[in-house]
Amino acid sequence: MKIAVCVKQVVTREWPLRVDDTRTWVQDRDASFEMNEPDAYALEEALRLKEQHGGEVVVCSAGPARVAQVIREALARGADRAIRVESDALAAADSGMVAEALAAAIRDEAFDLVLTGLQSDDQGFAQTGVVLAELLGIPHATIIMEVQVADGGLRVKRELEGGWFQWVSMRSPALLTIQSGINQLRYATLRGIMAAKKKEVRVVEPPADLAPHHEILELYVPEKGKQTRLIEGSPAEAAKELVRVLREEARVI
Amino acid sequence: MTNSELHTDLRTAVRELCSRFPDSYWRELDAQEAYPEEFVRALTEAGYLAALIPEDLGGSGLGIAEASIILEEVNRSGGNAAACHAQLYIMGTLLRHGSEAQRRHYLPKIASGELRLQAFAVTEPTTGTDTTQMKTMAVRRGDHYVVNGQKVWISRVEHSDLMLLVARTTPLEEVKKRTEGLSVFLVDLREAIGHGMTVRPIRAMINHASTEVFFDDLEVPVENRVGDEGQGFRYLLDGLNAERILIAAECVGDGRWFIERASRYARDRVVFGRPIGQNQGIQFPIARAYVNVEAADLMRIRAADLFDAGDPCGAEANMAKLLAADASWEAANVTMQTYGGYGFAQEYDIERKFRETRLYQTAPISTNLILAYIGQHVLDLPRSF
Numbered sequence: 001m002k003i004a005v006c007v008k009q010v011v012t013r014e015w016p017l018r019v020d021d022t023r024t025w026v027q028d029r030d031a032s033f034e035m036n037e038p039d040a041y042a043l044e045e046a047l048r049l050k051e052q053h054g055g056e057v058v059v060c061s062a063g064p065a066r067v068a069q070v071i072r073e074a075l076a077r078g079a080d081r082a083i084r085v086e087s088d089a090l091a092a093a094d095s096g097m098v099a100e101a102l103a104a105a106i107r108d109e110a111f112d113l114v115l116t117g118l119q120s121d122d123q124g125f126a127q128t129g130v131v132l133a134e135l136l137g138i139p140h141a142t143i144i145m146e147v148q149v150a151d152g153g154l155r156v157k158r159e160l161e162g163g164w165f166q167w168v169s170m171r172s173p174a175l176l177t178i179q180s181g182i183n184q185l186r187y188a189t190l191r192g193i194m195a196a197k198k199k200e201v202r203v204v205e206p207p208a209d210l211a212p213h214h215e216i217l218e219l220y221v222p223e224k225g226k227q228t229r230l231i232e233g234s235p236a237e238a239a240k241e242l243v244r245v246l247r248e249e250a251r252v253i
Numbered sequence: 254m255t256n257s258e259l260h261t262d263l264r265t266a267v268r269e270l271c272s273r274f275p276d277s278y279w280r281e282l283d284a285q286e287a288y289p290e291e292f293v294r295a296l297t298e299a300g301y302l303a304a305l306i307p308e309d310l311g312g313s314g315l316g317i318a319e320a321s322i323i324l325e326e327v328n329r330s331g332g333n334a335a336a337c338h339a340q341l342y343i344m345g346t347l348l349r350h351g352s353e354a355q356r357r358h359y360l361p362k363i364a365s366g367e368l369r370l371q372a373f374a375v376t377e378p379t380t381g382t383d384t385t386q387m388k389t390m391a392v393r394r395g396d397h398y399v400v401n402g403q404k405v406w407i408s409r410v411e412h413s414d415l416m417l418l419v420a421r422t423t424p425l426e427e428v429k430k431r432t433e434g435l436s437v438f439l440v441d442l443r444e445a446i447g448h449g450m451t452v453r454p455i456r457a458m459i460n461h462a463s464t465e466v467f468f469d470d471l472e473v474p475v476e477n478r479v480g481d482e483g484q485g486f487r488y489l490l491d492g493l494n495a496e497r498i499l500i501a502a503e504c505v506g507d508g509r510w511f512i513e514r515a516s517r518y519a520r521d522r523v524v525f526g527r528p529i530g531q532n533q534g535i536q537f538p539i540a541r542a543y544v545n546v547e548a549a550d551l552m553r554i555r556a557a558d559l560f561d562a563g564d565p566c567g568a569e570a571n572m573a574k575l576l577a578a579d580a581s582w583e584a585a586n587v588t589m590q591t592y593g594g595y596g597f598a599q600e601y602d603i604e605r606k607f608r609e610t611r612l613y614q615t616a617p618i619s620t621n622l623i624l625a626y627i628g629q630h631v632l633d634l635p636r637s638f
Binding site for chain 2: 034068069072073076187188189190191192193194196
């Protein structure tokens, strides 16, 4: 089974988030980065499928040169080789743009299965995988909590709202967006880190006509405000008014 | 892959492994005085403790710089690398001075973790750091040595399969120089304990699995002697620079852990209507401790670079250990002060790390002996002791 796993590099959770001068993104120039968490689960699922069914795991990432770090991490954990789409324009790109860059890079490889994380920890559109499936002309299923390989196809378990699940069968090739917690992540071993040095990383450019599909107008943190209102009158009147305000205005009772 | 990429990858990977062993894991072990068996197994299985073993003997053949990053990250995560750091470097004596047969037999098993070699019996109750005065004797009788004596502060003996032992093979009165006549032996603890060797745990201020060991006619086969008879003191010195640099890195890790905690607490804790970190009395000591940790880190990197290049680094390795131990202790004190009463509460882990990092003022070498080394060997001053 030939599996592609698309991973995104995001700012680490420990990095203090501050809006940058353009007011459209966070200051990330000196930030430390890590693999997007749902993507780490997608990678782990790909490695497990390979261990069960044989084949190859190819890790793909699109972004500026710094994404080489998450590529190395994926190779250290056990991916066999990598494809990296390099462009500074992909640093904080929208899902459509990232999906177009990835589709162009992996289309010719004819993967049996493409995995992505459900969504990214920074922008959280949950769209890259879905758009990528459309561009590749293959079916997709989202929020996957279990993957079974059946004859010529897949049985996958989707997470619904309210603790419900749904089993779906689909043909392959297919794309799945993986939910965090689907498996137990392995960590990179020292042997894995050393072995990653020798693995192939193919660096490609994105299509020349790549352009954003939307524009971020403003990024901001909602201002915290405190408002104090004094209810006057006799205790009985004030209590009555308080109940009315809590019920009708604050809507908490 | 460049060196700095390798270092980033190592940090990321070790940090992630350590994140599976949170503060509560170490806190509970501390309360029970238990060994971090699960953590050490994870670190071993992932190959990190075999970083310094050559590739053809099952390790990764990396340098002290990389090994020091591994230990730094363990301490920086709130853990205590002292539980297993010796597995990384004690094998160095075997690697450098062991016979080809010993290297081939033991090192691949140490690399895989099948055998643990993380105890080194040197210190004795009456002689301390005055190593050449040691009383433990190994007397050759045919194809084995018979060992009698006593060692103290020998850590991790109960969690090792093998132990290196330094004993006198020629009495002090019969050697020309007092540094002669000491030999190194590889003791198979699985056979020795109960057959001439007794281990007695020492309850201590920190959870360090330290023990006293007693030798009563312990027989050690001649083939378990490491290197030449009588050359043990030289072999001992050979391993010290590596140990100094690795300990310095652990201190840097501790220092960074403390400063991160202190800064966070000082930002979040609001008293008298403002974060306590807004007060210079709180902010400046944290800033100063940070400066000192970063400065110590530079000396540690300098020492590691010299070591890995094969250049002399005795002065730098000792200075790195002194600076880093002082910096981590300063950071520990500052953090205790920043936390106020909560620093004493076990659930905040500050008091545990405070106790743990205090050790490095004393072990593996006391701060005074580093100053004596610098005075005598770097500044050419008269020997002070």
